[in-house]
Amino acid sequence: MLAILKILITLAIIVILLNRKVKMGNAMLTGAGVLWILSGFNLLQLQSAVLTTLNSPSTWEIVFALYFVMCLEYQLRNGGIVDGLMATARRMLRSERSLLALMPAFLGFLPSLGGAIFSAPLVESASKPYQLTAEAKTAINYWFRHIWEFTNPIFTGMLLASQLSSIPLSTLIANMAWLTALATIIGWLFFLSTLKKQQGTTAAADTTHDTGRGYYYVTLAAGPILVNFVLVVFFKLAASISMGLVVAAMVLILRQNLTDIRAMLAHALDRKLLWGIVAILFFQNILRQTGAIEDIAVLLNNLAISNAIVIGVIAFISGILTGTSQGFVAITFPFIAVLSPGDITLAMICFTLGTAGQMLSPAHLCLLVTLDYFKADFLKTLRPIACLEIVMIIAVYAVTTLH
Template sequence: MNSVFLVVIAAMILIVVLLRFKVLIGPAILSGGLLIWLFESRSFEKLWIAFTETLTMQRTWDLLLCLYFVMCLEVELRKSGSLHGMVVTLRNIFSSNKVTLAFMPAFLGLLPSLGGARFSAPIVQEASEGIAVDDEQKSAINLWFRHIFEFSNPLMPGVILACGIANVSIGDLIDQVGWVTILCFVLGWIFLIIPLKITDLEKATNTQHDRTIDWKSLVLAFGPIVTSFLLIVAFNVQAALAMGLVVVAFIPLYFWFKRPISVKSVFTESLDKKLFFNVVCILYFIQLLTVIGTLDEIVSVFNNSSLPQAVIIACLSFIFGVMTGMGQGYIAIVMPIVALMAPGNIVLVGIAMVYGMAGQMVTPTHLCILVTVEYFKCRLWKTIGKCGVLSLLMVLIFSAWTYWRYYL
């Protein structure tokens, strides 16, 4: 086995051990990065370059501000009662909170926002009332359903980037892998939602066949989502700025709808310093691997192998999905390889998107996993295990179909 893979495996083992000893997830992952640096570089200059680039990159501050404003919005929705009113209304419409558990994270997943699982988490928490579901199951539900549009949402930056680099149309990509979104929903429904037992019919179901719709709660809950969507998509406003504008603009609306909130608490309760510290550590880890050339070295090893193209792309996408935890991360690395291997090959593009997403769903470097586990205060590896089983089923079904359709 090539030495770079041995070093990466050693780093992953170190991360797992540190997490088992309750070390914060950010420092634990960064420790793995420092171990790779120790074996691959040992250049303090590169260590410093990666650090300064992390703190000066626009991506870092966009992410931190976006996360902060998402948490501000969650406080507004919770304290105004809009969150509860929306869940009750959806229960009245669908007759069961089980539908809300799956539908709302999926719906919010349409909005491109790094770490956006923090927004859907409180909705999952609210909708789980009256249902026997532990914290790890809630976390897995929130994570899985929020990411089912990862490779078929034309608004996702990763989808746009992938199609631009590989020179394929977004429509062709959706035609190729859009069915996997349906597959992901079905798998999540079968394994995460159906087994749930309702313990309180009054809280979890519409026992009175009440069809009352709380329009105020719906406006105040969906309004910020729709407004953010329009600002980002229609007016090309940067995500963090869009979320900040929405947070500020909706404050007077809560008072106008006679649902006053403490403005101070909106901005102070959202300052989760531990979460922000963990996020910066993970971003530093990713940038460190880029600066010292570890990612390039892994790509080079596969390029020099005799493996079939589809296998190389699948392996690279999964590995970089695990290592970066970001759609834009594995796409930026793998899609140029696809473009060189087979320009315009939609099959390889689809393979890269699906396997990269599978890698994202089983790694602690994925920021959505970080913020979800932090919110539900649950066990990281049990949550990853649940998502891992679904990811395995997804890639097995996808691979079997792709092999039968294109390679037999």
């Protein structure tokens, strides 16, 4: 019971700090310090955790992967590619209903904290032919932005989950791809399939780009993401190498000059994000060195509680409390590494329940900025989201049980 008490105190402090808007890195470092103190001030454990974090290839793999992700985001946004894609999609699809899903889904592929504010105006524009409430527009923008949580190889949560669970990123994606498909299908059925245009409304026409230029924007927008996906999933390249190759190719394609390249490299050096990742990995190593997780694992085994239930509950609560994928992954995936190393079933359950928690969290930045943009009611917006997350949770337990 002492091990559980130490973990609960540590997690409570982390959550309190995050809710007080303390940066993720500082909150996780504080939590690691508290756990180390509660575990007996062992200097050898502290030294080992520090050296393991700094010397581990996995630490630098994820740091460089995220750095190149930020480079790609800069290229797509500042190269006018996102704006060009939106105009092209509007003209080619000629379906505002499709745009309602496509625009937040595409922009959701780019890992940008609070990035829902970029797709919200596009959803507002595409929703004009329909009689949608502020809550419906908020839910549509919010849901379709996050359908990639289970498959995007450049998301912080996915990269961390792979590193902490010792499950290859390609294996995680291959086994969870069906969850993205399910999220897309139920989102379409629930939010969009029954929409009917109001009488007298027509879709806005766009004539600013010719067809050739439109294909150019589509290729430049989707190409880097698809190439990276193929390199990671099928060629088994490390995410850092894959993203580095993609960014280098985009430098040549976009003909970036030295000034622009320097600006991109400076923009990508997001110290808060990178520090947060290093602190999360350090927290994981402190958990291992102090033996806290092993103690809890022994206790759970003695209680004969299913790992799938325990991990799911912890992940869901962590998701609600932190409101971020990296938050619930940092807290729960170290348990998988100890309870059942390399267990893809537990990883799927953990990720699905954690994602459900963060989608319902009042601390989720994307939710907050979308609510503010549309002036929507918090509870009314989350009702349909909660229904869809229940479907996702039932599905993942059903599928893993069949396995």
